[in-house]
Amino acid sequence: MNDRxxxxxxxxxxxxxxxxxxxxxxxxxxxxxxxxxRDIDLTVRKxxxxxxxxxxxxxxxxxxRCINALETHQGGTIDVVxxxxxxxxxxxxxxxxxxxxxxxxxxxxxHLTVLxxxxxxxxxxxxxxxxxxxxxxxxxxxxxxxxxxxxxYPGQLSGGQQQRVAIARALCMKPRIMLxxxxxxxxxxxxxxxxxxxxxxxxRDGMTMLCVTHEMGFARKVADRVIFMDAGAIVEESDPETFxxxxxxxxxxxxLSQVLGH
Amino acid sequence: xxxxxxxxxxxxxxxxxxxxxKGIGNTVALASAxxxxxxxxxxxxxxxxLYAPKVFRGLAIAYIDLFRAIPILVLLVIxxxxxxxxxxxxxxxxxATLALGLVFSSFTAEVFRAGIQAIPRGQTEAAAALGLSFxxxxxxxxxxxxxxxxxxxxxxxxxxIAKDTSLASVVAMPDLLKQATDAQALTANPSPLIxxxxxYLIVLLPAVRLVxxxxxxxxxxxxxx
Ligand SMILES: Nc1ncnc2c1ncn2[C@@H]1O[C@H](COP(=O)(O)OP(=O)(O)O)[C@@H](O)[C@H]1O
Ligand SMILES: [Mg+2]
Numbered sequence: 001m002n003d004r005x006x007x008x009x010x011x012x013x014x015x016x017x018x019x020x021x022x023x024x025x026x027x028x029x030x031x032x033x034x035x036x037x038r039d040i041d042l043t044v045r046k047x048x049x050x051x052x053x054x055x056x057x058x059x060x061x062x063x064x065r066c067i068n069a070l071e072t073h074q075g076g077t078i079d080v081v082x083x084x085x086x087x088x089x090x091x092x093x094x095x096x097x098x099x100x101x102x103x104x105x106x107x108x109x110x111h112l113t114v115l116x117x118x119x120x121x122x123x124x125x126x127x128x129x130x131x132x133x134x135x136x137x138x139x140x141x142x143x144x145x146x147x148x149x150x151x152x153y154p155g156q157l158s159g160g161q162q163q164r165v166a167i168a169r170a171l172c173m174k175p176r177i178m179l180x181x182x183x184x185x186x187x188x189x190x191x192x193x194x195x196x197x198x199x200x201x202x203x204r205d206g207m208t209m210l211c212v213t214h215e216m217g218f219a220r221k222v223a224d225r226v227i228f229m230d231a232g233a234i235v236e237e238s239d240p241e242t243f244x245x246x247x248x249x250x251x252x253x254x255x256l257s258q259v260l261g262h
Numbered sequence: 263x264x265x266x267x268x269x270x271x272x273x274x275x276x277x278x279x280x281x282x283x284k285g286i287g288n289t290v291a292l293a294s295a296x297x298x299x300x301x302x303x304x305x306x307x308x309x310x311x312l313y314a315p316k317v318f319r320g321l322a323i324a325y326i327d328l329f330r331a332i333p334i335l336v337l338l339v340i341x342x343x344x345x346x347x348x349x350x351x352x353x354x355x356x357x358a359t360l361a362l363g364l365v366f367s368s369f370t371a372e373v374f375r376a377g378i379q380a381i382p383r384g385q386t387e388a389a390a391a392l393g394l395s396f397x398x399x400x401x402x403x404x405x406x407x408x409x410x411x412x413x414x415x416x417x418x419x420x421x422x423i424a425k426d427t428s429l430a431s432v433v434a435m436p437d438l439l440k441q442a443t444d445a446q447a448l449t450a451n452p453s454p455l456i457x458x459x460x461x462y463l464i465v466l467l468p469a470v471r472l473v474x475x476x477x478x479x480x481x482x483x484x485x486x487x
Contacts, residue, residue, distance in 0.1 A: 068391055096393035107388035111406050120402060121392035166388075173392060 028075030054229035100170030160191030285441030304370025354435035377408035
């Protein structure tokens with residue numbers, strides 16, 4: 001089954017250098033005196049699916065949050081689709097419209113309907129008309145299979161439905177890259193699959209994705225690369241087959257035996 | 263003299279009724295101006311208090327503390343009787359609106375600050391991740407949610423400041439209380455005072471009920487959300 005999905009992915013030879021949509025180099029981040037990210041180098045090519053895992057507190061969230069400037073970094077550089085991330089609000093704004101993000105806690109806007117959640121950003125930042133924004137929102141709500149919930153409020157939906165709305169909301173901005181920070185960790189087990197299925201479809205459509213997740217089945221199925229972080233550093237980076245069968249790092253093997261339960 | 267002809271003298275009340283009506287009109291106008299003006303100013307001051315550069319934040323804190331500490335009557339008397347010495351002459355209505363508005367804005371700022379700070383951080387992070395600008399985030403995400411949290415205490419403050427409009431009678435503003443005491447002097451009968459008290463209650467009792475209703479309703483809402 002692994003082999004078949006590997007074929008389905010159609011992994012290609014390493015693409016040309018300028019295919020890179022994210023280029024992180026020598027990234028360092030401190031929270032006060034705490035060194036949260038250490039010398040991170042990471043290049044993500046267009047269409048690549050990357051799974052990031054590692055023990056709690058290893059800096060996974062911090063890394064993905066640096067990419068869309070939810071956290072500031074103190075050392076190194078981050079380039080996203082050709083824009084260098086600086087303190088300049090214009091650069092930050094440009095990058096954020098190119099990068100969508102889904103959070104562990106969904107973070108839907110509770111006072112807005114599902115449809116309004118999806119149309120708010122396109123209307124205010126892309127200056128779309130209400131009609132166009134709603135038509136596009138319905139397209140993406142269809143894609144995540146909840147068009148019938150469009151006029152409900154987030155509080156009326158299950159966790160799985162809320163996370164799918166969050167995905168649709170991000171997609172409405174037509175991002176080139178999607179970041180996921182443990183999108184299924186807050187979900188009841190029976191709802192994890194519906195969200196993962198949505199993410200798998202997104203991957204099939206060719207979306208560039210960085211997913212912090214401990215869903216190793218998902219990693220096997222869609223990841224082009226799996227990255228293992230520990231204590232703020234990337235300690236292992238390989239394709240899923242190698243990662244699961246022949247991890248070099250002892251810390252990685254220990255982690256794997258924990259999450260895979262053997 | 264029996265009780266009714268002393269305190270509930272219909273003939274007297276009918277005679278001064280137009281005076282009292284004008285009084286309640288002025289009282290309602292004063293309360294409305296205070297609540298609208300002070301409310302809008304309070305929300306703006308709250309935003310300065312939370313998001314402005316450090317110096318302005320400090321000034322906002324000083325403003326809020328000052329006007330929450332000072333007794334309204336003292337403030338009103340200073341504005342009406344002391345400011346003319348520096349050339350600022352306000353009529354009774356303006357002076358009362360200013361005094362009440364300054365105090366109400368500082369209470370409003372505190373209530374909204376608590377409301378804004380109760381919103382989970384994830385809300386503004388999601389807005390930022392979507393590329394929403396700061397003003398849009400405040401206007402469409404933060405304030406609507408803060409408003410829901412702030413509505414019960416804010417309404418309660420509004421009722422309190424509406425009651426404090428009666429202080430304006432001290433600077434000869436023809437509010438309901440002033441009109442009633444004038445009418446009492448005119449007719450040498452306390453019935454206008456009783457009538458005024460009843461008029462206050464007619465306006466304020468439903469307002470107090472509304473506060474209780476909102477507190478109840480939004481408490482349940484909070485649980486559901
Ligand atoms: N805002 C913050 N202030 C201080 N320390 C933080 C903050 N956010 C995260 N950290 C610390 O940084 C480290 C990495 O956190 P995080 O990136 O959330 O880890 P992970 O997502 O891998 O669990 C943790 O030790 C955490 O305590
Ligand atoms: Mg995390």
